[in-house]
Amino acid sequence: RYSLFYNHLKNIEESEGGLDKFTKSYKTFGVNQLADGGIYCKEWAPGAEAVFLAGDFNGWNPFSHPYKKLEYGKWELFIPPEDGCSPVPHGSKLKVVIRAQNGALLYRISPWARYVVRDEDKVNYDWVHWNPPQSYIHKNPSPKRLKSLRIYESHVGIASPEGKVASYKNFTYNVLPRIKDLGYNCVQLMAIMEHAYYASFGYQVTSFFAASSRYGTPDDLKEMIDVAHSMGITVLLDVVHSHASKNSEDGLNQFDGTDSCFFHSGYRGNHQLWDSRLFDYANWEVLRFLLSNLRMWIEDYRFDGFRFDGVTSMLYHHHGIGTGFSGDYNEYFGLHVDEDALCYLMLANHMINSLHPECITIAEDVSGMPALCRPVAEGGGGFDYRLAMAIPDKWIQIIKELKDEDWNMGNIVHTLTNRRYEEKYIAYAESHDQALVGDKTLAFRLMDAEMYTNMSVLMPLTPVIDRGIQLHKMIRLITHALGGESYLNFMGNEFGHPEWLDFPRIGNNESYHYARRQFNLTEDDLLRYKFLNAFDRDMNKLEERFGWLASPQAYVSEKHESNKVIAFERAGLIFIFNFHPYQSYVDYRVVAFKYKILLDSDAGEYGGHQRLDHNTEYFSEEYPHNYRPNSIMV
Numbered sequence: 001r002y003s004l005f006y007n008h009l010k011n012i013e014e015s016e017g018g019l020d021k022f023t024k025s026y027k028t029f030g031v032n033q034l035a036d037g038g039i040y041c042k043e044w045a046p047g048a049e050a051v052f053l054a055g056d057f058n059g060w061n062p063f064s065h066p067y068k069k070l071e072y073g074k075w076e077l078f079i080p081p082e083d084g085c086s087p088v089p090h091g092s093k094l095k096v097v098i099r100a101q102n103g104a105l106l107y108r109i110s111p112w113a114r115y116v117v118r119d120e121d122k123v124n125y126d127w128v129h130w131n132p133p134q135s136y137i138h139k140n141p142s143p144k145r146l147k148s149l150r151i152y153e154s155h156v157g158i159a160s161p162e163g164k165v166a167s168y169k170n171f172t173y174n175v176l177p178r179i180k181d182l183g184y185n186c187v188q189l190m191a192i193m194e195h196a197y198y199a200s201f202g203y204q205v206t207s208f209f210a211a212s213s214r215y216g217t218p219d220d221l222k223e224m225i226d227v228a229h230s231m232g233i234t235v236l237l238d239v240v241h242s243h244a245s246k247n248s249e250d251g252l253n254q255f256d257g258t259d260s261c262f263f264h265s266g267y268r269g270n271h272q273l274w275d276s277r278l279f280d281y282a283n284w285e286v287l288r289f290l291l292s293n294l295r296m297w298i299e300d301y302r303f304d305g306f307r308f309d310g311v312t313s314m315l316y317h318h319h320g321i322g323t324g325f326s327g328d329y330n331e332y333f334g335l336h337v338d339e340d341a342l343c344y345l346m347l348a349n350h351m352i353n354s355l356h357p358e359c360i361t362i363a364e365d366v367s368g369m370p371a372l373c374r375p376v377a378e379g380g381g382g383f384d385y386r387l388a389m390a391i392p393d394k395w396i397q398i399i400k401e402l403k404d405e406d407w408n409m410g411n412i413v414h415t416l417t418n419r420r421y422e423e424k425y426i427a428y429a430e431s432h433d434q435a436l437v438g439d440k441t442l443a444f445r446l447m448d449a450e451m452y453t454n455m456s457v458l459m460p461l462t463p464v465i466d467r468g469i470q471l472h473k474m475i476r477l478i479t480h481a482l483g484g485e486s487y488l489n490f491m492g493n494e495f496g497h498p499e500w501l502d503f504p505r506i507g508n509n510e511s512y513h514y515a516r517r518q519f520n521l522t523e524d525d526l527l528r529y530k531f532l533n534a535f536d537r538d539m540n541k542l543e544e545r546f547g548w549l550a551s552p553q554a555y556v557s558e559k560h561e562s563n564k565v566i567a568f569e570r571a572g573l574i575f576i577f578n579f580h581p582y583q584s585y586v587d588y589r590v591v592a593f594k595y596k597i598l599l600d601s602d603a604g605e606y607g608g609h610q611r612l613d614h615n616t617e618y619f620s621e622e623y624p625h626n627y628r629p630n631s632i633m634v
Helices: 002-016 168-181 218-230 284-299 311-315 339-355 390-401 409-417 442-452 463-482 519-523 529-546
Strands: 030-033 039-044 050-055 074-079 093-099 105-108 126-128 149-155 186-190 207-211 234-239 305-308 360-363 385-387 424-427 486-490 555-560 565-570 573-578 589-591 594-596 617-619 631-633
Touching: 002 339, 039 284, 050 074, 149 168, 149 529, 168 218, 207 284, 218 234, 234 284, 234 360, 284 339, 305 339, 311 339, 339 360, 390 409, 390 442, 390 463, 409 463, 409 555, 409 565, 424 463, 442 463, 463 486, 463 529, 463 565, 463 573, 519 529, 555 589, 565 589, 573 589, 617 631
Parallel strands: 149 186, 149 486, 186 234, 234 305, 305 360, 360 385, 385 424, 424 486
Antiparallel strands: 030 039, 039 074, 050 093, 093 105, 093 126, 555 565, 565 573, 589 631, 594 617
């Protein structure tokens, strides 16, 4: 693998003048404004017989501006300035016109288009030339690389209680302050790369270089990131390089009239489950396109890194379909591994680390590929973090299948601590996956229909609501403290957002009712959501103070099956969890030296029963317990 990576890197150095020049292609491909007012256009369309540029600027004449054919399937066009001004005005609509091998004229959006919009009366998107007289100027430096990542996974469009597509401006002025107050220091943005189908959650990308226009303009997004930086918040992009939408009118598919171009042709170029196209990572121009795409998001928009979606699909020719992973090394090495895709990921991480070492990369991989988060120089994938995807599955399985008295403490601890040595994991109890229609969030699984009737403080605290609120806090805290080297939460889940997430589509009569986040629920003093919200905030603030995510893995001193107690030490703190459904304990001995309560899920401000005295200091005695010389009674 390292040899394949090194050969690619060597070829880039020899034939392209280095990785820096190779990945700056986003500044030359597509339609670009020159300093003298002229326009330079460049495309890669190896299957085209001829290429033209048409648009508002030439009255949509498909033949007046032909491209010149270059080597290796590239085409270029220079349009001189008119009286010192650009011949293609800002805001004008454009199309690349491809004469296919069968003679047909195909009107396409450039793969490198920076801005595409859809009129309400149209189905397809239009390419709009984005060259404002004054682009947004960033005012704030990017935050320094964080030791402890507390990630708030977000979707701009649903970030409002109103039933509509919310905007970048709304997120900037209404949601970012909330994220800051909750103690999260990183926001991970979904569905930013333009996608024609809103209900795809942003995972069917049509224009890779365009920020989604349904939320606002590119400058609105730049301002949003700049304001986040002013708050000390790191901003990550959920990048989709694992596949692309099948759209051809406003996507990459059949751009040059052939079945291939950016993708594998035939069966290998189609994803069976996602109904999308699969990139040919062995193709030189595909590497240029994808690597330049990453660099553009970093340098133009100032993103601080990426969460790579669908890495498991990329790593294997079977794409993880119908395949289980047990950890046997034969599952990770063999002809079923797509070495070209893996090499691309190594190149991507090497490029990011070389040119922007402050940036962070995260792999969404469910397979457990060894060394994915080790440096490329060691033959690893080069990622900084990987998602601990087994953890949310474990919580769902426990809540769905087991009675409270049958919860297995050893199994919970094993799932939370089972990670590859010296590879950093992002722990999470639930993400957007669990919030989607067809699934349930933890809060909804725990409290279900009673969330509609019994979340008011004016109503008696029922056993279902009481159990749900307490377990919701405990599950999140133990996942936060024991599960990894970073923590992630999907927007709204911190306060137990009711119901599910469902985008407007034919099946729900194009309704926005479930495509929103009801942040207002936490601001109503008569609702119990405020308790969960306060606990989540104070949990993050405590991590900010003590930094357990940046500390070595916890030492688990107790996992007692009959008592349903888990106790562990991390970052100088003692964490004690009593998961017993009905048994409390007096003078319970745990390993410790001295302690004072810092966070208590049973506190009144978190909807608890206030059974513990927070003013008491507890001192240890020289009484050996669980292989430690000192212990205390709690």
